[in-house]
Amino acid sequence: MPAGDSAANEAQRQLLLATAHEKAAADARRTAASYGLASATEQRTARALAPLAAAGYHLLADRQWPGSRRAQVDMVVIGPGGVFVVDTKAWAEVSIVGDRIHRGDADVTDELMALADLAYRTEGELAEVGLAPGEVHAVAVLAGRSGVDEHVGPVRVVGERDVLQLVARHGQRLSPTQVDVVLTRALSWFRQVGAPAPVSTTLPEPVLPAPSTAVVAIPAQRHAADDAPVAPPVPDDPGTFTIEPLLDDATVQAALLDGLMAAPVEDWMAFLHPAQARVVRRSFNGPSRIRGAAGTGKTVVGLHRAAYLARTRQGRVLVTTYIRTLPDVLRQLLTRLAPDVVDRVEFAGVHETAKRILDERGVQHRIDGRQITAAWTSAWGRVAGGSIIDTDRHEQDYWHDEVRYVIKGRGLTQWEQYADLPRLGRRHRLGPQQRRVVWDLYQAYDAELRVRGVHDFADQIALAEAELRRQPPAEPYTAVIVDEAQDLSCVMLRMLHALVGDAPDGLTLVGDGQQTIYPGGFTLAEAGVSVAGRGTVLDINYRNTAEILQFASMLVADDEFADIEGATARGDRPTQVPRRGPKPVYVRCANQADRARRMVTRVQEAVRQVGTGYGDVGVLSLSRRGVDDATAALTAAGVPVVNLEKYDGVPVDAVKVGTIKRAKGLEFKQVLVVDVRASWFTEKPEQLDEVDRERREYRLREMYVAMTRARDGLWVASV
């Protein structure tokens, strides 16, 4: 190659390299300018949030966006009110319509959804240390704005002058220790933007023209403007920026004070065991089951899951249970646990749900307690009185339960279905003749109801279930969560299943077979529901002390029950019972007056303890009669009392008195169980016949439910 050619080539190469360097420099300036702009708006958000440091908050600025090498998170705020992932937007002409946000004509919703996605992933990460999912919030701050408080999907959109109040308003949800745990995890999740942005001086070697080309290509004359520093991009809406103080001192102090004065929520409302937090967020491709022994946090997980599903899905969520009064209590809990979504969750007992379905569809039904009793009495008199089932081994109630739970609970309408039914959970075997009489009794009772033009509660469920089968709901629920699912009848379960079908995360059954106190056991297969591969077991008892649990467990040590998944099962045993306390007290009373006197004394002693008020005490009985007696004795002694039938979860300074059936799902610091039988602790079940064994099993399970309601203290009396 001639020397001149070589020099020309080198000149051309150098010129091309120079152009490439200039372009790289211009790019770097542009990037620098955008950092500068971001920091100006972010700094204002940081200034707005800074006072939170005085209220126990940690502000993490300039953190890496997890999963991205270049993107940053403007600010992560962690403190007593939870975790806030904050992104500042210098947007002008913002409008929000429904779940979409616009800048001028441009739909910028996707930009906020990236933030929502980050909050969602953060929620999963922090669930690993137990932070409840609802405690992570995605917040978009509009620079220069005030008086804005909107939602775009899961993202809260506020003005820069509103963000402090938004955070402070969350109050005291995490304890200082929990904040530390979350902070530690968050520091490794949101890594510091420490390393300088990579600066590369390496440019690709320019490709030169072939040597044969005679003409040396000289780049075109550069334009003078190309040398000028690149101006930072114009802020989107510079006109909105002002430099007056963001918030005056009084406003800041009022906001912080509001947050500091807020009543703390219970531990489990914001912080769970990681295993619980995982179940809350877990996705199941169909109906699922959460089981575990008493006090292992099943209801807690069920409630968190209701909030989580309401927050992350469209549509309605139903929380239901057999016990009429429990949904009100659960609603009260969710109001504090997840105030943001409580309006999207419906709470209704199973019967109330059935009634709503029938009312909505105009199906006539009439429930009349007196007429139902009259129908039963008449049918019994005509068919069963004096028959082979009318013996002194069973009271009429046994046969009433047989009809109500075993037959009607399954929706049986043909004799053949009953003739050789396994009757799960009923130990007293019935021969063909006895079954025949029972069937005749059922038929007569049914005819009596029809003649009187009334339905009983089992009919109400069957009608609703048939109605849903005839015409599935136009707008199915997104999710139905059933607490105390072991109390359901087969038809109840079919009805609830029909509300959601097999949709992913549609049906969640929460319960404990050990606490089965109603006869009529059935399997999920009979109800057409499968939870195969979608079961979870919780195994840490958070409620009871080890002493209380040990005492209660004695009652059910050998108990076997018919589990809804098909097998005969023994109760789940918790692997950990971390709480310790005094031994339960068992007193044998000389007579009823003696029991009443001792019970009142015990209540008075209990409320003398620091931190225990009348509202923390539950007096439980097997029978309504026991409830009436206890109420009378306490009232006579001047102790305020509320019947559990009337308790709706709103704190009340009165001893709660009720039947054990009404106490299901509840808990009290101190529990008094007023009518155990001494023989239950001593008799040998194998020495009893099947009739007595069956009766005893149900009684003991009921006692087990009663005793496991106690958090700190248990007092048990027999006469």
Ligand SMILES: Nc1ncnc2c1ncn2[C@@H]1O[C@H](COP(=O)(O)OP(=O)(O)OP(=O)(O)O)[C@@H](O)[C@H]1O
């Ligand atoms: N992660 C947790 N941290 C602290 N306490 C917890 C936690 N989970 C549950 N608890 C406590 O344990 C108590 C029992 O929880 P929960 O009522 O959900 O249990 P359960 O399994 O539904 O009980 P049961 O079947 O006996 O009704 C709760 O009231 C709560 O006080």
